Amino acid sequence: MLDKSAIQFLPLGARRIAYEVRGDGPPLVAPAWWVSHLELDWQDAGFRRFWQGVAQGHTLIRYDRLGVGMSDRTVREADLTLDGEVATLRALLDELGLRRVTLFGGSSGSCTAIAFAAMHPERVDRLVLYGSYADGAAITAPEVAEAILAAVRAHWGLGARMLSNMFLGGADAASLDRFARFQREAATAETAADLLALVYRLDVREYLARVEVPTLVVHRRDDRAIPYRLGREVAAGIPGATFVPLPGSAHFPWHDDVDSVARACCQTPAAPQPHDAGDEPPVLLSDREREILACVARGLSDREIAEQLVLSPHTVHRHVANIRTKLGRTTRTAAVAEAARLGLL
Incomplete structure (x- = not known):
């Protein structure tokens, strides 16, 4: 007990x-x-x-x-x-x-x-x-994260209720209200937003x-x-x-x-196996990065991708740079080829 x-x-x-x-x-x-x-x-x-x-x-x-x-x-x-x-x-x-x-x-x-x-x-x-x-x-698109943080800072009551809906799935109204009150008692709006920013x-x-x-x-x-x-x-x-x-x-x-x-x-996890130096570590791409990678594979420029996905060219450029870094390639063409080899396309 x-x-x-x-x-x-x-x-x-x-x-x-x-x-x-x-x-x-x-x-x-x-x-x-x-x-x-x-x-x-x-x-x-x-x-x-x-x-x-x-x-x-x-x-x-x-x-x-x-x-x-x-x-x-x-x-x-x-x-x-x-x-x-x-x-x-x-x-x-x-x-x-x-x-x-x-x-x-x-x-x-x-x-x-x-x-x-x-x-x-x-x-x-x-x-x-x-x-x-x-x-x-x-976890989510940068613009969504910023909107969530802004809502929490601007109105902690509404922000706490919004987060309750996100965290508790299809919970009933009483459960959502209880958790919204709990959040407001556990932290101030500014601290809650700062810690949520750390999560991201x-x-x-x-x-x-x-x-x-x-x-x-x-x-x-x-x-x-x-x-x-x-x-x-x-x-x-x-x-x-x-x-x-x-x-x-x-x-x-x-x-x-x-x-x-x-x-x-409570399950007992398997003991880790000895690492094979020849094993390749997994490449972790976000949903947005995969979406942009698919556009790059189609030959679209950063500006064309930005227009299609309703993003700023700067955001697209940053995502493409991150994709190249994660794939260990210096050019868009090489990154697409590596992604195809790894089954990411």
């Missing part, structure tokens, strides 16, 4: 983060995701049911990141980085004297978990990722191939917040990772069919 525990605080310089330790058994640590609140989280019946299933037989350790929940609400620019997220996780494990743990990385917490597992393989027994991604810029900036693609621990990747097929293809790309990039697709559209695992997600997350 995950009995209620006292909230504890870890000093980080002049500020403190709030954390909790529940249950008994090997440590299961959940890196913080977008916004949380250590006390209010547990008022959700689905949240309680999910963690009772996933953390059964474990000691569950959770924390509120700086700026949200019960942690100090002051956020600095240095906090809004992957390095800052990893440093917070490392500091908490050191404080608790935990030498090896299982990491549960949900949503944006998956990026912290992936990076930490790659940097400190000796401290991670197992990696469980849910609703994960490696490239935040691939995080990029851990370089760490995927360096993960050496058994890894389980679980993703709902119709996830409305983090596209299903991004979870598949995470699994493809981590050597030996086990991928478990599930039905459903809610992003949070404690909504929709909670028990199925909990059971999936």
Whole structure:
């Protein structure tokens, strides 16, 4: 049982983060995701049911990141980085004297978990990722991300309701209202927007191939917040990772069919196989990049692509440059040829 525990605080310089330790058994640590609140989280019946299933037989350790929940609400620019997220996780494990743990990385917490597992393989027994991604810029089109951030900053009430619809899929009105209120209590509008911007900036693609621990990747097929293809790309990039697709559209695992997600997350992932130096790492292209690549393959210029896709020429030029970089080719023609060889066209 995950009995209620006292909230504890870890000093980080002049500020403190709030954390909790529940249950008994090997440590299961959940890196913080977008916004949380250590006390209010547990008022959700689905949240309680999910963690009772996933953390059964474990000691569950959770924390509120700086700026949200019960942690100090002051956020600095240095906090809004992957390095800052990893440093917070490392500091908490050191404080608790935990030498090896299982990491549960949900949503944006998956990026912290992936990076930490790659940097400190000796401290991670197992990696469980849910609703994960490696490239935040691939979550949605830049103009959509900017519109979401602007809405959150301009009117937190409407912004929170909009995000509730995105995160909870087809939830009923009462659930949407509850989660909208929760978001407003967990963080201010400015902090929520800053942390959401970090979600879109995080990029851990370089760490995927360096993960050496058994890894389980679980993703709902119709996830409305983090596209299903991004979870598949995470699994493809981590050597030996086990991928478990599930039905459903809610992003949070404690909504929709909670028990199925909990059971999936409790599976034992296969041990990673030795890496073959001759294996090619997967090429991860966003939907927009694939769309532009198809236009390039048809011989269209940046301006023609911009007109067809209703983008600025500058945006198209940047995407084409990113595509060439990812494919390891310096010209458009060579990039198209390489994409065809890899089955991307």
